[in-house]
Amino acid sequence: MAEYKHLEVEKKWQQYWQENKIYEVSIDPSKPKYYILDMFPYPSGAGLHVGHPLGYIATDIISRFKRLKGHNVLHPMGFDAFGLPAEQYAIQTGQHPAITTETNIGRYKEQLTNLGFSYDWSREVRTSEPSYYKWTQWIFKQLFNSWYNKDSDKAEHIDTLIASFTKTGNHSINAVCDDDVPAFSSADWNSWSEEAQQRMLLKYRLTYIAETTVNWCPALGTVLSNDEVKDGFSERGGHPVVKKSMAQWSMRITAYADRLITGLDKIDWPEPIKDMQRNWIGKSYGAEVDFAIENSDKKIRVFTTRIDTIYGVSFMVVAPEAEIVQYLTTPEQKQVVEDYIAVAKNRSERERMSDVKTVSGVFTGSYVLHPFSGEKIPVWIADYVLAGYGTGAVMAVPSGDQRDFDFAKHFDLPIVQIIDSQKITDTEADATKEGRMINSGILDGLTPPEAIDKAIAEVEQKGIGVRKVNYRLRDAIFGRQRYWGEPIPVHFKNGIPYLLEDNELPLNLPEVDKYLPTEDGAPPLGRADNWQYKDGTPYELTTMPGWAGSSWYFFRYMDPDNDQEFASEKALDYWQQVDFYMGGSEHATGHLLYSRFWTKFLYDMGFIKVDEYAKKLVNQGMIQGRSNFVYRVKNENKYVSFGLRKEFDTYPVHVDVNIVKDDILDMEAFKSFRPDAEDAEFVLENGKYICGWEVEKMSKSKYNVVNPDDLVEKYGADTLRMYEMFLGPIEQSKPWNTNGIEGVYKFLRKFWTLFHNNREDEFVVSDEPASKEELKILHGLLKKIEDDIERLSLNTSVSNFMIAVNELGALSCNKRAILEPMVITLAPFAPHLSEELWSLLGHNETIFNASFPVFDPTHLVEDSFEYPIMVNGKMRAKIQLGADLSKEEIESQALAHPNVQKWTEGKPPKKVIVVPKKIVNVVV
């Protein structure tokens, strides 16, 4: 009997696509463009598991659908090829990371090809290729050559800043820059040496070197950005991370903090992602106020969002790392303060965080004076105050802030109620904003919001404070003490960085003997011979972080081979921005934020015309592992089936999910999986060994990795693709479960047999016109499929296919009139299968560029409405109505229908919507 040979068919068509460059696209102004993008993968050594392609399958379906709707679809793929695993493998084995990366990419491409994706591989990019990172370096140069002008609210070329300095100094400049910039005049500027001028400019550049507290990971020997640290451990590898002060390259992303928030309003991204970004940026409105230190000309500046509570301040707290500490500490307190700071320094970030509840701190011996009341207020040091946020000092209001409250209780400091409605208990402060101010001098009787305005006006008038917006977002650390990354295109003269010329790019990654730091602790690039500029000055030793290359790759796909520009104006104008971006939500505060930052920068500088790169973003859910277990009896070579395990003293043992089907263990395979089970005894239920299961992360050690290659081999790519869609909503996370894949496989065979002779492997199609019933099935399907795909309900569209094919199968329908639109409809799901059929029809030329109006079924009037009415005595019916009839006419037409009666029970429906042409359909 003839059957569908998926392996032959798929291989044949993949070859055909490749040879005929079917999926290569070029600029075509006659068609609307559609740019649909997947997050490019890091090619790890483990290859793709069954979870990775989920998003790729969805975007491939939409790509094919859009092509059939007449769009010119850009659907590229590439590799985020710089990364830590290849470097660590290199450290262990000495193998150059480029070789490892090349091998892994080869494997990835093979797997992706087997899955039948319609990528334009001619546009592939790899971030580790010099022809690509040349342009990453070029963008770095642009950032270095720019400053952020708050007045125009955009980045500008550094020359405009130099021009101002030369003419008027920095008095009229309103820039985002380092905190320690002094005021200077044009005379000052012009008198400075070249070196001094460069040092000053560095404080303004959008990428700059500054002494900053960084996340240092000793195990990895490198710094990490905030988003690469999770709970005090490195995201990759899970090594402890400590704070350390170092001179570092940074990117002034904080300049864009506000625009990164407001920009979210105009893009169609999932609300959780937007919230995470807003949270991460952490904008808060408040004020900064100076508290003068008693018997000193110094002062402590604090940031507060609740300046209304200023009369409730009963002490001040300064972070242990704050510079001001040295001026505050009195001789008597010197020892305890130094001890406390030493302890705080040695505590890792992790310890500090896990120890949130312990209250600790020391008194400095100094007092400040309350700016309004002039009262003496003691100054303490405590590590609950973070050096990195605000000014590193807080005014403590124990009545309104829980942390201040706990501190006050612990050290027996006064707690003053300042709002009449405050309910302060023995253990809890009350942060209310309701009520009226009390015990608050000039603020008495005001509501807190009024008090905020009045207090700010007061401090501004006194010149001791200012209204201030604060952000949680920090500048992004840009240098990594690693080998496998983009070299930073600068060289140093007298410690000042100078850029390489454009024609000196790319600055290629040099060869090194080992991928480890040098003996004196310099990064691996310190091992390279002649790592210096042509004039003999040294190059930078750190490389760029992983997010550099991925922050602009979506533009490179538009014009990947261009060696004059990162992409031509023509390509950028045509493709504009990504219309549909699919990827994981784990990149919310990393890649997805950094690339918005770079996009806005490139926009400011006029290189691109969009300031958001992705119109719509969808997060595919994560596929988790579904581990299987067998239950071994303690101290015996005996395994008990799941249902009986409680009758014995057992413990669960992971078993390879690939030797378990429908939770039934293949006992023979198990014996070779665990050789020591060769002579094991199995306690069965109903003659079967049933395994238990649990949802865990997919990983080799849990034996729950399902390899897509095996499934493609067994069932074909089409089956796997459809099954992954069938699994559930695309956005939802779910455990992988191969149970049920047979159902999809059966469906595809059924479809194939509709048009193939049962006895011989022969394609048979009838030229008879389709019957009314057959057409109804077809058009119903077309309508549903279009709706399903457009609202991204790919799981139901698979179901709808199955239903239609089953119905047609029941009618033994093999008509050409059905087949052609079916094939187009089916194409997004079963590219190999359907295109095979299509070619047999002799249309293989057209399918790939076709624009058929098949998705416009005209038998239903658009904008139809429902009119609730009784049908068959039940209180429910939908009547779909056309336009231009009165309510009475509609009703009489409806009532003319044999099954429809007038509404009689209860109140009439509230919603009586009547309008359009005529009654087109009564749905019972």
Added chain:
RNA sequence: GCGGAUGUGGCGAAAUUGGUAGACGCACUAGACUUAGGAUCUAGCGCCGCGAGGCAUGGGGGUUCGAGUCCCUCCAUCCGCACCA
């Protein structure tokens, strides 16, 4: 603690604007065909009940002729942020 999401049969799940809850698939049951098979086909399949019928979308309450869907409240699970002043 703050923010977000999810909760429907034995399982994955459908239900597009409030209108026959459980489509489709898996698993299961019975039957047919068969060289007895992990193939194919047919039928059944939420729960209780012989039945008529009753009860069912995490729990409780509300709006409505009508609620999985809208509102209030509680519970559970998952994710993100977390001493951010």
